[in-house]
Amino acid sequence: MRQPPSAISSSSVPTQPHRAGGRRRWFDLHSWIGLKLCLFMGFICLTGTLxxxxxxxxxxxHAEMRVTPGEQRASWGQMVDAVQRAHPDWSLQGLAAPHASRFAAKAQVxxxxxxxxxxWVDPYTGKVTGDTHWFNAHRFLRNTHRHLMLPVKYGVPLVAALSIPLLLSLVSSLFIYKRWWRGFFSWPRGDRPRRLWGDIHRLLxxxxxxxxxxxxxxxxWYLVESLGGKATPPxxxxxxxxxxxxxxxxxxxxAIDRAVAELxxxxxxxxxxxxxxxxxxxxILIDGQAQAWLVRDxxxxxxxxxxxxxxLELQDGREMSxxxxxxxMADPLxxxxxxxxxxxxxxxxxGAALTALSFTGVYLYGLRVADTLRSARKRGRHEST
Incomplete structure (x- = not known):
């Protein structure tokens, strides 16, 4: 039996205001997160990107880190010996391989x-090139990004908690931006600032x-770890x-070279x-990368x-729980x-795009507020006349 038109319109077809209302709530959530957390989120994204x-x-x-590539490589034993001879009163804690071909090997003492x-040790000549302070740009950026230079037990969960609004921003954007998959090649329109920055924000x-x-x-995952969900180390x-x-x-x-050769x-x-x-x-402990994928050294x-x-013992990353x-996997990813x-x-x-999203979002909010105020003033002038 066919339903009357009135029944179809009231029960089968969702009303447009209901759809718009749901999308508006996602938009309000997205805007609120961006407005309240844009500076904090942008700062954390910027330090992480750098x-x-x-x-x-x-x-x-640091000139001490810079070397000229050569044909031969110094052995691990030679580099350790160079550090010990250069600073016999200092305690060697570990020696790491060069970051790239023009980098010196790094010994922490x-x-x-x-x-x-x-x-720092030249990996080609086996000679010490100099020493630098432990607190460098790398440490500054990592510590700032990870826990804002605060005590770790407070700073890490504070920063890691940003993953929640970040995830909410991602989900809400999919509801706000209709047919978002069509936007991969939508070039920004430059006829007015609000439209231009809105298109850039969506494209990014x-x-x-x-x-x-x-x-x-x-x-x-870092938040889970900071709240007690760490994995038991081997x-x-x-x-x-x-x-x-x-x-x-x-x-x-x-003996070091003999151990490396045996391994x-x-x-x-x-x-x-x-x-x-x-x-x-x-x-001695010797670590590195082998068959296990996405693990630290x-x-x-x-x-x-x-x-x-x-x-004495060998631990393979593939055997982990x-x-x-x-x-x-968390750090490499x-x-x-x-x-x-x-x-x-x-x-x-x-990372630069994510940083830009944080700041362009709040800029768009400001442009939207300015447009609203201008519209309100125009209406006021029309009503007064």
């Missing part, structure tokens, strides 16, 4: 008065959807001479990224007794450090 290339910034600032410094938003989702999800490898009461002594460079035989897929000799020089590690060259793998400079450049560009 942090992607923080080591390159330090490379420009602790001075006699307890200060942290970096000692559409292209950045995947990146916004990625940053929101990884930021949400058991620490026990090394000889690792006790606090052990007398400090330099590590034998020949290459047992685990040829591992690309060594760093070595950490114990304070007493009797043991510390996920793949081997411990050696430098006294006899014996492999799901919870541990999620924890390991958040900063794009899982790839070369091409990946990090992509992260830099989309």
């Amino acid at each position: 942090a992607v290339f923080a080591q390159e910034i330090d490379w420009l600032l 602790r001075t006699n008065d307890g200060r942290l410094r970096f000692v 938003g559409v292209w950045s959807l995947w990146f916004v989702a990625l940053i929101a999800v990884t930021g949400g 058991p620490k490898i026990s090394l000889p001479g690792d006790g606090k009461g052990e007398k400090a002594a330099p590590a034998d460079p020949v 290459a035989k047992r685990w040829p897929e591992l690309s060594v990224a760093g070595v950490q000799p114990t304070a007493a020089g009797q043991g 510390r996920a793949n590690v081997a411990g050696f007794d430098l006294r006899d060259g014996r492999l 799901v919870h541990q793998r999620i924890a390991e 958040h900063f794009g450090s899982f790839g070369g400079w091409q990946v990090r450049l992509l992260w830099l560009l989309f």
